[in-house]
Amino acid sequence: xxxxxxxxxxxxxxxxxxxxxxxxxxxxxxxxxxxxxxxxxxxxxxxxxxxxxxxxxxxxxxxxxxxxxxxxxxxxxxxxxxxxxxxxxxxxxxxxxxxxxxxxxxxxxxxxxxxxxxxxxxxxxxxxxxxxxxxxxxxxxxxxxxxxxxxxxxxxxxxxxxxxxxxxxxxxxxxxxxxxxxxxxxxxxxxxxxxxxxxxxxxxxxxxxxxxxxxxxxxxxxxxxxxxxxxxxxxxxxxxxxxxxxxxxxxxxxxxxxxxxxxxxxxxxxxxxxxxxxxxxxxxxxxxxxxxxxxxxxxxxxxxxxxxxxxxxxxxxxxxxx
Amino acid sequence: xxxxxxxxxxxxxxxxxxxxxxxxxxxxxxxxxxxxxxxxxxxxxxxxxxxxxxxxxxxxxxxxxxxxxxxxxxxxxxxxxxxxxxxxxxxxxxxxxxxxxxxxxxxxxxxxxxxxxxxxxxxxxxxxxxxxxxxxxxxxxxxxxxxxxxxxxxxxxxxxxxxxxxxxxxxxxxxxxxxxxxxxxxxxxxxxxxxxxxxxxxxxxxxxxxxxxxxxxxxxxxxxxxxxxxxxxxxxxxxxxxxxxxxxxxxxxxxxxxxxxxxxxxxxxxxxxxxxxxxxxxxxxxxxxxxxxxxxxxxxxxxxxxxxxxxxxxxxxxxxxxxxxxxxxxxxxxxxxxxxxxxxxxxxxxxxxxxxxxxxxxxxxxxxx
Ligand code: SF4
Ligand code: SF4
Ligand code: SF4
Ligand code: SF4
Ligand code: SF4
Numbered sequence: 001x002x003x004x005x006x007x008x009x010x011x012x013x014x015x016x017x018x019x020x021x022x023x024x025x026x027x028x029x030x031x032x033x034x035x036x037x038x039x040x041x042x043x044x045x046x047x048x049x050x051x052x053x054x055x056x057x058x059x060x061x062x063x064x065x066x067x068x069x070x071x072x073x074x075x076x077x078x079x080x081x082x083x084x085x086x087x088x089x090x091x092x093x094x095x096x097x098x099x100x101x102x103x104x105x106x107x108x109x110x111x112x113x114x115x116x117x118x119x120x121x122x123x124x125x126x127x128x129x130x131x132x133x134x135x136x137x138x139x140x141x142x143x144x145x146x147x148x149x150x151x152x153x154x155x156x157x158x159x160x161x162x163x164x165x166x167x168x169x170x171x172x173x174x175x176x177x178x179x180x181x182x183x184x185x186x187x188x189x190x191x192x193x194x195x196x197x198x199x200x201x202x203x204x205x206x207x208x209x210x211x212x213x214x215x216x217x218x219x220x221x222x223x224x225x226x227x228x229x230x231x232x233x234x235x236x237x238x239x240x241x242x243x244x245x246x247x248x249x250x251x252x253x254x255x256x257x258x259x260x261x262x263x264x265x266x267x268x269x270x271x272x273x274x275x276x277x278x279x280x281x282x283x284x285x286x287x288x289x290x291x292x293x294x295x296x297x298x299x300x301x302x303x304x305x306x307x308x309x310x311x312x313x314x315x316x317x318x319x320x321x322x
Numbered sequence: 323x324x325x326x327x328x329x330x331x332x333x334x335x336x337x338x339x340x341x342x343x344x345x346x347x348x349x350x351x352x353x354x355x356x357x358x359x360x361x362x363x364x365x366x367x368x369x370x371x372x373x374x375x376x377x378x379x380x381x382x383x384x385x386x387x388x389x390x391x392x393x394x395x396x397x398x399x400x401x402x403x404x405x406x407x408x409x410x411x412x413x414x415x416x417x418x419x420x421x422x423x424x425x426x427x428x429x430x431x432x433x434x435x436x437x438x439x440x441x442x443x444x445x446x447x448x449x450x451x452x453x454x455x456x457x458x459x460x461x462x463x464x465x466x467x468x469x470x471x472x473x474x475x476x477x478x479x480x481x482x483x484x485x486x487x488x489x490x491x492x493x494x495x496x497x498x499x500x501x502x503x504x505x506x507x508x509x510x511x512x513x514x515x516x517x518x519x520x521x522x523x524x525x526x527x528x529x530x531x532x533x534x535x536x537x538x539x540x541x542x543x544x545x546x547x548x549x550x551x552x553x554x555x556x557x558x559x560x561x562x563x564x565x566x567x568x569x570x571x572x573x574x575x576x577x578x579x580x581x582x583x584x585x586x587x588x589x590x591x592x593x594x595x596x597x598x599x600x601x602x603x604x605x606x607x608x609x610x611x612x613x614x615x616x617x618x619x620x621x622x623x624x625x626x627x628x629x630x631x632x633x634x635x636x637x638x639x640x641x642x643x644x645x646x647x648x649x650x651x652x653x654x655x656x657x658x659x660x661x662x663x664x665x666x667x668x669x670x671x672x673x674x675x676x677x678x679x680x681x682x683x684x685x686x687x688x689x690x691x
Pocket of ligand 5: 387437438439440475476477478479482483484485490491549658659660661
């Protein structure tokens with residue numbers, strides 16, 4: 001099935017190539033579990049592109065982060081998006097970082113993306129992975145230690161287990177049939193609600209425990225398509241200096257609070273911040289809480305309507321709810 | 323214990339720690355050393371393995387390379403170089419005196435369960451901190467007070483390439499004790515005089531003949547295994563030759579996020595920044611990890627940045643390891659082949675294929691000219 005979708009993608013791209021001069025997609029990395037983003041600039045390279053549940057990266061950040069992938073005069077950039085990625089695009093369009101007319105959005109309804117770490121944990125890590133095949137929700141891995149089967153559900157990224165928007169919300173071409181979301185919108189913040197059952201003490205200890213592992217590599221920030229301060233992030237500014245370089249929980253907490261607050265009402269829950277963290281800190285969870293507040297106060301969900309204005313980007317003294 | 327037996331124990335250089343006795347032994351060692359062991363970190367997706375100081379609750383985890391190397395044992399993420407305080411001069415109130423306080427740390431330390439690549443990381447860093455233009459007293463004091471009990475590695479995966487850069491799964495360069503993990507426990511062998519104290523503190527029996535044989539077999543296997551197939555020869559000339567060819571760096575690093583993951587998980591990335599962290603009249607000079615993948619790293623006061631984009635930054639990371647370092651330090655490649663940067667890169671950039679690509683482009687260019 002994924003081979004067919006990949007072929008369909010190639011076909012679509014060959015057809016639109018006269019309009020576009022760059023394509024943002026995914027190609028195979030150093031093993032079948034590891035896919036990498038690729039920028040394709042000529043028709044002959046289209047065959048490098050793949051589309052399958054290992055295509056974890058959200059590519060939309062490349063459209064805005066320096067050096068941004070942009071199209072030549074009169075041309076468009078074709079960008080491949082899953083459901084969550086498409087919401088990032090909407091947010092970037094809302095905030096005028098992107099011009100909708102210069103994009104050719106290729107959407108694929110998403111059945112969930114796979115966390116390579118969970119797969120490696122299941123097959124044992126001392127192996128070389130030769131092949132990964134997905135059929136009917138079952139992942140079959142051929143590796144140097146033999147053959148292993150597992151259900152896709154058991155190796156999905158956390159973001160995918162709580163995804164209510166697997167179908168692209170904005171696109172020019174849609175490849176494949178739409179899928180049923182894993183959860184309903186009303187359940188989006190059940191994990192937040194559950195967590196809030198815990199005592200303040202427990203919650204505090206949880207965050208101290210997980211955040212104290214943060215090495216301040218800032219991958220969570222750099223991978224976020226909506227973290228647009230980029231090289232001017234206050235985490236590293238020296239003049240004025242806001243955060244010290246000390247690796248203490250206080251400083252780490254300040255960084256993450258700032259990161260989260262800058263995303264309040266803008267975060268589209270693509271989960272990239274959490275996926276890229278080398279030490280497995282669930283940083284999206286902080287943003288989920290902010291989004292839950294956002295939904296409660298402003299009835300607003302980020303990245304759904306290109307015409308809407310995110311609540312914290314506007315000022316309305318008569319705002320209901322505050 | 324009879325004195326005769328005790329004397330015998332003292333000269334024992336090979337011992338066996340049964341699996342179930344490990345924590346007991348480590349607890350004993352902790353009374354004399356700060357002992358670091360790899361452990362699964364709590365509440366992540368059950369993947370991250372880090373080195374942490376041993377406590378009796380620790381569950382040492384030895385069947386997968388750690389996510390973060392033991393680099394922070396010698397090069398902590400943040401290290402106070404000294405503390406200072408401004409005080410009023412009692413003779414002349416218009417003047418201020420500066421009081422400096424030394425904070426150098428030299429605790430006796432044992433890293434239990436590092437891998438050959440992890441230790442090779444320090445052997446490489448030694449060139450910079452101990453054998454280069456400057457002697458770094460902070461690094462030196464930690465390094466001299468730290469012993470490495472290193473696992474014969476049986477856990478290579480498809481990102482490892484230690485054999486390509488002068489190491490190997492059985493390589494014991496820089497280690498004091500060899501640990502061979504067998505089905506029932508661990509065979510420990512002292513590799514130098516420094517090891518003797520640790521071995522005797524373990525208070526364990528020598529391995530049985532069978533345990534010895536087991537260990538030997540595992541060591542033989544490790545010695546004969548070739549991990550990785552990167553050919554680093556010619557990397558120096560290739561990087562120099564292709565320095566200005568931004569096309570090749572774009573091919574390699576266009577998808578890079580310019581995050582610090584690859585540098586922070588790398589045992590041989592030692593770059594740091596120095597800041598004064600001051601509050602009121604008291605402060606400390608702090609040395610903390612920095613990354614050449616960051617914009618700020620080369621930002622000049624004028625506003626100019628000689629490495630304005632991720633392409634120049636990635637070129638630097640690769641160039642440093644495979645060109646500038648060997649040029650300066652007698653041909654030593656500043657990479658231990660641990661594969662961490664490959665495994666942990668959020669966009670799966672592979673430094674092995676990057677080196678190959680630069681070499682390939684360079685050799686093609688050479689033919690043409
Ligand atoms: S904060 Fe995290 S989940 Fe939200 S948009 Fe950014 S990367 Fe995605
Ligand atoms: S990616 Fe993880 S380790 Fe890096 S700064 Fe973010 S939370 Fe910290
Ligand atoms: S190579 Fe990978 S890990 Fe390193 S800075 Fe680029 S994206 Fe981050
Ligand atoms: S460059 Fe990569 S493979 Fe080499 S030592 Fe650093 S992390 Fe390991
Ligand atoms: S690089 Fe070599 S020593 Fe290190 S984990 Fe891999 S096989 Fe083991």
